[in-house]
Amino acid sequence: MNKVLSGLRVVEGAAFVAAPLCGMTLAQQGADVIRFDPIEGGLDARRWPVTREGRSLYWAGLNKGKRSIAVNTRSPEGQQLIAALITAPGDNNGIFLTNFPASGWLGYAALSKRRSDLIMMNITGNPDGSSAVDYTLNCAVGFPFVTGPMHGDAAVNPVNHVLPAWDAITGITAAMGILAAERHRRLTGEGQFIKLPLADVAFAMLGNLGYIAEVQVNDEERRSCGNYLYGAYGCEFETRDARYAYVVAITKKQWQELCAATGLGEKLAQIETLLELDLGKEGDRYAAREAISAVLRPWFRARTLAEVNAAFERTGVCWGPYQTFRQMVEGDPRCSVANPLFAQIEQPGIGSYLVPGSPLQFSASERVRPACAPRLGEHTDEVLGTLLGLSDSQIGKLREQRVIAGPIDLA
């Protein structure tokens, strides 16, 4: 957390990963992000992982540092309140983030009538507006057929990724897009509607990384190369204590350091004669990857992970240990309060655990303690009172009519 975006306010109507991550990313740089949800909770209110009592660790993870209001979004009164909040006057207001269908009362046409310089970010599935989620896109962009063991060129045995990478990339892209539009508004006074299809984020990244050119220019279908790093050298090794390490030599310097630190430079040089390759070249290291691994493997098998660490410490070898989630949480100082990215925080209804702030460190805006997520509707009264100027009796009446509520503990 920091305060670099201090003063900026964003109203968020969202669910699942991409759009909530966008709002949270802005909140973690100090923006005031107000998420609205129906009184019964949004579509993601109970999304797994959950605690044994059924509270969503997922929701808590993706809504940190926001304010939450709970509104009956089906009632005309509730819709009025939300529209008023989205289009509230003031330089820092008038930014709306959503992955809901942008139509009717939540459409840009209706909202921009209330505030002509509104900035509205709409994350969608496919560019034609049809539905797509991380899982239904990832299967379409080739990776599942090149993930996992080498298996020739048959398009069988797809292996899905587990990290919702397209959602994550989309959420951050949306945050960047909102700041770009806010800059434009600050310079020109002009607001705008911004559309960001999850599918286009994925297809664009495929193009950026050369996968499309590989098919069209080289007429080649990339095959799985298992855990080898494509196009240079990278491989996983088992250690004497049944741990695993991944070792990388993309640059020539990384390769030289690996040769030196293992003391296997002379043996590895023999591969050059054997296979007629120049291991100073990254592509040749890829071609020789199995031979290189065969030479290195006994070195790792003879050492524990701690001994590997000791041998590589203070060298330029580029490597890392494999860790399960538990090993990471219990043993990696980067994932602990020793890293100022994290704080041990009490999340109401869930318990105390390591909560990350923003990975961005701004020298002009000191890091502040990471925030936890709000309870559903924790800020309903406060937001409607201070931002819309509603009186206590007006708020009381809206509560009686069940137009608004909160705080609510979902279970």
Add this chain to the structure above:
Amino acid sequence: MNKVLSGLRVVEGAAFVAAPLCGMTLAQQGADVIRFDPIEGGLDARRWPVTREGRSLYWAGLNKGKRSIAVNTRSPEGQQLIAALITAPGDNNGIFLTNFPASGWLGYAALSKRRSDLIMMNITGNPDGSSAVDYTLNCAVGFPFVTGPMHGDAAVNPVNHVLPAWDAITGITAAMGILAAERHRRLTGEGQFIKLPLADVAFAMLGNLGYIAEVQVNDEERRSCGNYLYGAYGCEFETRDARYAYVVAITKKQWQELCAATGLGEKLAQIETLLELDLGKEGDRYAAREAISAVLRPWFRARTLAEVNAAFERTGVCWGPYQTFRQMVEGDPRCSVANPLFAQIEQPGIGSYLVPGSPLQFSASERVRPACAPRLGEHTDEVLGTLLGLSDSQIGKLREQRVIAGPIDLA
């Protein structure tokens, strides 16, 4: 491509994915991004994938829309030129993006002496400054042990991801961070140093997605669930024509639509009695995933992928086909010039292929044709002439001394 960031200028000294992707992302929103490289090319100049002639499709993919200058970065004269460019006066100048070591002549201390309101974004590996790349981080953050076939709780057979997801997320986060700092400078006049460790991006995302809380709160180590979607319903199916489809039912509505579109609602309802579960609940659908898949599998085996598509079209079923990279490029209209995200563009030295612009669509800044990547040093003279005011004869002398060069065709 669009012009929403028109006027903004960024000087980039970078290599590989994260930092170049940051610069390209800003360039694709209209910023003038000037990448400098040594005359022999940067560390990523020949990174795979490459064409049969050895030209890097990777470099071309990650430097689209930038200007390129080639400078002898070891010579004091070359370092002077770059420092002058980074710290050039003017509201829109004074932004430097790098993943090089931020020390000496490229350190914030030295550069900010020349321009006190400099914004400098430094992407690093680990928070302590030690080296880490996507591959050596991904192994450390748990995913390889939960990717691929179910295999109980033994931490064996790690399966790496292929998409460099941490690099991609880091690059976009850096672009967002630069815009946040630029907003701060516009409002306060203050520049700053921003540090973004790749490792912190990964560990923060693990926290955001609930993986850390799962260990600390639930005392549970997530296991692989194969291609099943964790915590709700999602599964892959083979079709009659040996293709694969992925079907998702995260929300109750998606589940109801799947039941209706397959006509298997009654059979699926029997599972509720059989397993004593309520399939209206996402967690119960996860618990019943194997039974649900067993009921659905013959339906898919009896149909071709086209027939599945026909059955699901205009329904609310959330699904997608598996596609290899070639199938995606040759058959998916979203990955074609039918999608304005793309244009078929001639990349000098490589050939003609589908090139993506930005996935962001700004209503106030019309989409313009995606740009290709520059040749190395294509803009050396133009940049030094217009931005540093060097005369033709000064430029000529620097060329003679091999302080600058370009355009250069690397092979």
